[in-house]
Amino acid sequence: MCGITGFWNPSRKNEREMRFVLDGMLDVLDHRGPDERGSRLYVDQGLALGHTRLSIVGLDHGHQPIEAEGGDYAITVNGELYGYKRIRTELACESLECSGKSDSAVALPLYLKHGLSFVERLRGEFAIVLYDHREQRLVLVRDRFGIKPLYYAMNDGGIAWGSEVKSILKHPDVPPKLCPKAAIHQMMQVMVPGSTAFEGVNALLPGHMLIVQRDGDRLIAKQTRWWDLEFPTSHESNPNPDEYVAGVKERLIDAVATRLEADVPVGCYLSGGIDSCSILGLATTLQQSPVKAFTIAFDSDAYDESNIAKLMAERTGAEQELLRLTEKELYGPAFERATWHAERTFYNTLAVAKWHMSRRVRACNYKAVVTGEGSDELFGGYPFFKQDWLGRDDDGGGIFAGAILAEEDLQHPDWMDLCGFTPSWIQPWMLTLKRVRPLLSQELQDLLVEYDPVGEVARAIDADQVRGRHRLDISQYTWSKTMLEGQILTWGGDRMDMANSMEARPAFLDHHVAEYAVQIPPEIRIRDGVEKWVLREAMVNVLPRELYERKKFAFMAPPAHTDPVKRQAIQEMISHWMTPERVSKLGVFDGDKLNQFIDDAWNETDGTIARRNDIVMNHALQLHLLHGQYVEGLPLPVVD
Incomplete structure (x- = not known):
């Protein structure tokens, strides 16, 4: 797990200047990689690659950038590439050598063998920047779900990139300026996929690569998709539930076992939810020694589920680290630091709580944890998924109301055209936008006369991946393309974890699990009104009875x-x-x-x-x- 950054400005070839700019871009990524720093300058090209390292695999053999063939090829990798030992062995049998024994070392030989399709052979969570000097080509790659971040800014002078926006803003061609449209999107919580809070800075979309080709002193870029969460246009009739329960269990065991591999101890995040409890239960069986479990507790019974987490820890014999948080920890300096790391606004202080938790993890001398993110997205866990398919519950939403569920049914023409309905997950944010509109300055009021932020999000979704699908599939897909990447995996995930040099490994977002999950018929994902039914059954012997029978709980900090x-x-x-x-x-x-x-x-x-x-x-x-x-x-x- 690391930080990567750099730039390509073909008309600027002053080595001293290049080094000065790159050092500034690396300095603000120290928290992502405090163990080592590396760089590679191609002065005649005006190109610089930078890397800060958090050593987890191949502790003494992971220096980056990694080069091949006399520097004609160079690569920087942020993240974890699983199954690297098998890949390295297969490459060696074909006389293709890896530079070092870290997991990142397999990426460049795979590129040399397979070209741009090398990325399809990678398993894990990663962001990659690769320079091919022979082809005069730069390739930026982001993993399937966007677990690892990668941003870029491109203008007439060239391109700058980084694991975090703050590194790009250190480049002299990218002045820091908040985007008015993005400010509106942040106030309603939903960003347009590929956008950031800052003008001129873009997020590389999950499952995409940006190919930058040199043409004289100009750079030409093209973004292309290499993977997507693709639901089928029809599902199996009269499916056998037992088959799918077994399939989920088999793939999840493999995903957790894969993510426990490291050259440092690996712990688990543990809330009181099915997802993290399932991860801990499997990790306990797979590990030879007791697992370290990290739990957040809040000072409000309505929002605290640490009692269930404690029960799970006791059942598995895990060594539980419980972090109790009050207003002292959730506001003030920690709130400010969490905002700086997030690089965008967040609706709930859960982000601050996650910042404190990653800090505690590092204080306990852990650098990596396995987490439960992605389970709700794949198995229909959120209440708005069930609402889109089966209609409203009678409880009015409880503490979900106002934050996760809207208290009234809304429609939007662009979403109706895209999906045939307006997904329930965006409706509370439409009401939030309605509440915000009267508070805006005249300049932004004028902007909203011509700019429709709700419609803009809908237009960023690939209609071909939505039309003809089941309502539950549509709801899960549109959420995953927006809120999973833009919220859960950023300010709720990587950004708060890596703020304290700690790596999170979401096992449910293993692509083998995901590609199987989308094939599961809706009536098995949600069965008899029970969300994540197939996962509950797969983990029935792992979960405490109290949790197995429990409805989805809102993992939020007390407002x-x-x-x-x-x-x-x-x-x-x-x-x-x-x-x-x-x-x-x-x-x-x-x-x-x-x-x-x-x-x-x-x-x-x-x-x-x-x-x-x-x-x-x-x-x-x-x-x-x-x-x-x-x-x-x-x-x-x-x-x-």
């Missing part, structure tokens, strides 16, 4: 409105960061309307509306934080 102490903590941050001068400088909000909204929000008694107000306040606060941190260059606070 500020639930506690007067938390309310005071966020109000102090709002008073500091959202002064009239700062609000005016950012230019996103009408200051008077925003202040009135905040005053009214603290008096709201309807729980659903109060949760939505909390979301709006978080996003508004963080937009001002991002402007201060990245545009104004204000220093980050120290966290005790």
